[in-house]
Amino acid sequence: MKVGLLDSFGARAVPYWEAFLRALELEVVRPALSAEEAYAIGRDSLPDEPPHVQLALGRVLELARTDAVVLPGFAGVHGDPWGEDFADVLTRRVSVLPPLVTTPAPGTDLAPVAADIGQRLTRNAGRVRLALDRAKLYAGTGRGAMPPLTAASRATVAVIGPDALLADPFLSGPLRARLQDLGLHGVFASDLPRDQVVARAARFEARSAGEAELQGALGLLEGKSPVRGVVFVAPARDAATRTYLKGLADRVRKPTLLLDLDPDDQGTLAPLDGFAGRVQVGASTRDVHPEDDA
Numbered sequence: 065m066k067v068g069l070l071d072s073f074g075a076r077a078v079p080y081w082e083a084f085l086r087a088l089e090l091e092v093v094r095p096a097l098s099a100e101e102a103y104a105i106g107r108d109s110l111p112d113e114p115p116h117v118q119l120a121l122g123r124v125l126e127l128a129r130t131d132a133v134v135l136p137g138f139a140g141v142h143g144d145p146w147g148e149d150f151a152d153v154l155t156r157r158v159s160v161l162p163p164l165v166t167t168p169a170p171g172t173d174l175a176p177v178a179a180d181i182g183q184r185l186t187r188n189a190g191r192v193r194l195a196l197d198r199a200k201l202y203a204g205t206g207r208g209a210m211p212p213l214t215a216a217s218r219a220t221v222a223v224i225g226p227d228a229l230l231a232d233p234f235l236s237g238p239l240r241a242r243l244q245d246l247g248l249h250g251v252f253a254s255d256l257p258r259d260q261v262v263a264r265a266a267r268f269e270a271r272s273a274g275e276a277e278l279q280g281a282l283g284l285l286e287g288k289s290p291v292r293g294v295v296f297v298a299p300a301r302d303a304a305t306r307t308y309l310k311g312l313a314d315r316v317r318k319p320t321l322l323l324d325l326d327p328d329d330q331g332t333l334a335p336l337d338g339f340a341g342r343v344q345v346g347a348s349t350r351d352v353h354p355e356d357d358a
Contacts, residue, residue, distance in 0.1 A: 065090050065091065065131050065132075065185065065186075066090070066091045066093055066129075066130045066131050067085055067090045067091065067092055067093065067130060067131060067132050067133070067134055067185065068092075068093045068094075068095075068124075068127030068130040068132070068133035068134065068162070069081060069082055069085060069092050069093070069094055069133075069134050069135075070095065070120065070123050070124070070127075070133065070134070070135040070136065071094075071136070072116070072119065072120040072123055072135060072136060072138075072228070072232070073116060073120065073135075073136050073137075073138035073150075073227065073228040073231075073232075074138070074226075074227030074228055074229075074230065074231025074232060074254055075136035075167075076204070076258070077136070077167065077174060077202075077203075077204070078136075079202045080174055080178075080199055080202040080203050080204070081134060081167055081178075081199075083198060083199040083201075083202045084178050084182065084195050084196070084198075084199035084202075085134065085185075085195075087191075087194060087195035087198040087199055088182055088185065088186050088188075088191055088192065088195045089186075089191065090185065090186075093127060093130055095123045095126050095127065096126070097122070097123075097126050099119065099232075099233070099234035100234070101122070102119055102122030102123050102126060103115065103118055103119045103122055103234065103327060104122065105121070105122035105125055105126070106118035106119055106120065106121035106122030106123075106125070107122075107328075109121055109122075109125065109158060110157060110158070112301060113146075113301060114146070114299035114300060114301045114302040114305075115229075115235055115299055115300060115301075115325070115326065115327050116138075116226075116228040116229050116232065116235060116299055117146050117150075117154075117299075119232065119234065119235065120135065120150070121154065121158065123135075124154070124161060124162075124164070125158075125161075127162065128160065128161065128162055129162075130162050131162065131163070132162055132163040132164070132165050132185065133161075133162050133163070133164055133165065134165045134166075134167060134181070135150070135151065135164060135165070135166060135167070136166070136167050137150065137166045137167060137168055138150065138226070138227065138228045138274075139226075139227075139272065139273035139274035139276075139277055140226070140228075140272065140274040140304070140305070141226075141271075141272055141274045141275050141278070141304050141305050141308040142271035142272045142274075142275060142304070142308070143304040143307075144272075144274070144302065144304040144305060147272070147274050149166075150166065151164035151165075151166045165181055165184070165185070167181070174203055175196055175200070175203070178195075178196060178199065179192055179196060182195055182196070208257040208258070208259075209257065210256065210257060210260070210284075211251055211252075211255045211256070212249075212251075213251060213288055213290045213291065214249065214290045215249035217247070218247050218248055218249035219247065219248055219249065219292045219293075219340075219343045219344045220248075220249045220250075220251060220288075220290045220291050220292055221243070221248050221249070221250055221251070221291065221292060221293045221294065221295050221343055222250075222251050222253070222281075222282070222285035222286065222288075222291050222293075222294045222295070223239070223243075223250045223251065223252045223253060223294075223295045223297060224253045224278060224281055224282050224285075224294060224295070224296050224297065224309070224312070225253060225254075225278075225296065225297035225298060225299075225305075225309070225325075226274060226277075226278070226299070226305060227253070227254045227277070228299075229297060229298075229299050229325060230252050230253060230254035230297065231252075231254035234327070235299075235325065235327060236252070236254075236297075236325070238327075238330055238333065239297065239323075239325060239333060240252075242333045242336055243295075243336070246336060246337065246340040247340065247344065248336075248340055248343070248344075250295070251285060251291070253277075253278070253281035253282075253285075256281055256284055256285075260280075260284060261277060261280040261281050261284060262276075262280060263280075264279075264280040264281075264283040264284050265277060265279055265280030265283070266280075267283065268280070268283065274305075275308060278308070278309070278312065279312070282294070282312055282316075286316060286318065291318065292318065292319070292343040292344075293318050293319035293320060293321070293339065293342065293343035294313070294316050294318055294319070294320045294321075295320070295321045295323060295336070295339070296309040296310070296312065296313050296320060296321065296322045296323070297309075297322075297323050297325050298322070298323070298324055298325070299324070299325060300324045300325060300326035300329070300332065301324075301326075306322070306324065309322060310322055319339065319342045319343050321335055321336065321339040323335065323336070
């Protein structure tokens with residue numbers, strides 16, 4: 065049996081799932097197209113959807129000849145149908161797809177879900193038990209060290225957005241490069257230790273796991289003295305996430321900027337120029353939300 069395996073949406077457990085599927089004696093196929101090529105395929109199929117959805121769709125379509133595609137779930141904000149059940153929405157929007165098998169979003173105990181997936185794929189309980197034992201070395205703990213909060217001669221800004229966007233090098237790469245060019249040190253929510261994000265998120269009320277993650281990341285970084293401002297980043301064409309991030313930005317006392325990240329329009333990064341000047345001189349604390357007054 066040939067099974068595709070995706071690493072979309074900032075998935076952190078891909079090594080576990082690859083080890084588990086191989087231990088099941090399945091042929092595991094990983095995407096070979098570049099991110100640019102996969103994104104173009106997905107964009108052509110669903111032109112009005114957010115970029116992380118388009119990129120993942122391109123990856124799925126690349127693996128259309130497999131017997132099934134295993135893809136990670138991701139935590140969306142309340143009102144985002146893709147975050148609630150990506151595989152279900154995708155199969156209703158795109159007709160010719162291989163069977164999709166969704167692994168849990170971060171923070172879920174992997175073994176019970178893996179046992180169910182393994183049984184569905186192989187119908188062999190003994191092989192599943194052996195695979196679980198071999199893969200547990202890759203389960204990880206989610207613990208890690210905080211990324212550096214300072215960099216020489218650079219003002220530090222927190223970058224808050226969904227892992228599905230910020231953890232992907234293709235989608236967030238231009239933003240990271242622009243921050244560097246402007247003399248800013250960006251501390252990205254997707255780079256924070258997961259256990260600390262979860263612990264901080266427990267202090268807040270949230271309607272979804274995605275909202276809890278965003279609040280937890282903001283709570284970890286906003287109060288840090290080196291952090292001079294906060295950049296909130298929503299995927300382009302994702303109204304639910306943008307609305308939620310704007311609500312968070314409205315409560316932050318430090319300078320803020322709300323961006324819509326679009327791989328097809330690097331002009332969306334232009335507001336960073338003025339924002340950099342504000343945080344580098346510690347000027348006004350007035351929030352900046354491009355397009356809100358349009």
